[in-house]
Each structure stands twice: as C-alpha cells, then as structure tokens.
Amino acid sequence: MTTLTEADALDGLRDALGLLKDREQVAQRLLDSSAKHSFDPDEELDWDAPFEEGKWFWPPELVSLYDTPLWKRMSEEQRILLSQHEAAALASLGIWFEIILMQLLVRHIYDKAATSAHVRYALTEIEDECRHSKMFARLISHGGTPWYPVSRVHQHLGRLFKTISTTPGSFTATLLGEEVLDWMQRLTFPDERVQTLIRGVTRIHVVEEARHVRYAREELRRQMVTAPKWSQEFTRITSGEFARVFSVAFVNPEVYTNVGLDRREALAQVRASGHRREVMQTGSKRLTDFLDDIGVLRGVGRRLWKSSGLLG
16 A cells, blocks of 8 residues: 655545644644743742642542552551652653653654754754753752652663654654643642642643643644554554553552552552542543544554553
8 A cells, every 4th residue: 555645644634533734833833832831940930938738749639549448547647748759750750751752852853854843843842841851850859759760671661662663653652651641730730739839840841741742643643644554553552562661650669668658568559449540541531532533542552552551
C-alpha cells in the first residue's frame, strides 16, 4: 500500500475525529497563547513561605494508599507525610519524563524548517519543560524530601525508548506522561486542603501543559494517518509497553519505607485497591478514548495497555 504524504493527508482527509488541522495554524495559535500565558516559577511562586501545618501535599483521594486497610490504620500526620513524599516522587518522575520529552522533541524537529511555526513552537515547549523541571526540582528541595529517581531498569528502558521510538510513538508517550498527571493536577490546584505552594506549582503546570497536549494530539493524529503501516503498528506496541512502565513507575515504593511503612504490605494493598485502580483508569480515560479513536489501541498494543491497569 502506498504511504500517504503529509500534503495528501491534509488535503481533505480526516480521521475519526474529523478533518486534520493545518500544522502551521495550530502551532501559530499555540505560540500566541504562549506569549500571553507563560510563567516564571521563580518569580510567580513564594518560595520563602513555610509549609502550612496540617495541610496536604496532594489531595488525599489521590494518594496511593487511600481507603486501604493500611490507610485506615495510619495517623493523620502519617497520611499527610505520605502525601508529601508521593508529591516529591511524582515531581521526580515528572523531571525524568520531561527530560525524555525534550530529547524526543529535538529529534522530531531535527530535519524540519527552523523558520516554521511548528518548529518554533517545539522550541517554545522545550523552554517550558526546562522551567517545569527546574520548578519540580526546587519543590523537592524546598520540602526536604529525597529525590526519587526511577529504577535503573526504567532508566535503561527510557534510554532504549528514546533510541528506537518512531515519531508517532514519541507523541503517544508524550501524551501518556502529560495527561494522567494533568488530570490529577486539575483536581489539586483548586483544592484548599492542599499546600499553597503545591497548588501554585500545579496551576502553572496545568496552564502550560494544556498547550503541550494540544500540540502532541494534533501531531499524533497527523502521524497516524501519514506514517507507514509498520510505524503505526510499532507505535501501538511500544506505547502499550511504555504504559506498563509508566504505571509501575508512577509511585516510587521507597516512599513507603521513608514514612515508616512496610514496603511489601503497602505495595500489595495498592495493587489490590479498587479505589486506586479507578483513580488511574479515570485519569487515563480521556487519553485512552482519544487513542482508541485514532487507532492506537489495537491488537497487541491494546492488550498491553490493559495489562498496565490504565485501560479498563
């Protein structure tokens, strides 16, 4: 079968979501939005203010052990401490993921016209991600918790993924890393039970990540129409495997040890938790519906997504 060129794909063709959008028009709108709504976390947030006594660092319903037997035995102070360590672990995961994303974006634009709005927006997004990574690192240091790197196995898998990923695979992974955390952060920044600094960090991230999600979604739609069949199938498989890695890496098990809990018992209860499964699947639903619509969740890839626990 002849592979469609990009020009062909954009000439009145559509996917399940409608006509494909012009790449340059999308990028220009995102550049305009970036000029109006971008933030410097060092200036926007009050890093000198102490944390507030008795406030959460993550909404309790989003803490991994919420509503488990172990949670019910924990004191309120220990629950809040766990929320602080899980927030630090998620910030650490975010840094790891955004460093991968920046490298994938640079690869994506390597052979494209540097004067195009599409490339200029990619460079703008890389600027955003640099600020986000520094913001997350400062948040971890401010709270006095450890940095929680992903496991060495996941470090090596991330390095392999960066090497072999196709363009549609890269954008699928981008959306996976952005949209689940985005759903959680949209619940976090308006929640007055949560520390003011955490709410500020999540507000900045939500506003700027909305543009990143739009860019990745539109590009992935285009790629799933124009990419060769082998690339589409490879994307389905690699994205499913990345979903499995992401779901395991989402909360670093060291957080349980560091708040005085038995790590094995905690992990077993998280795995058995219906509430946690519902949280992760609800947080992923907007993404998995989109991926299903554009043909990513098929065959082996779909089975891998199901085994990750992110797809019901």
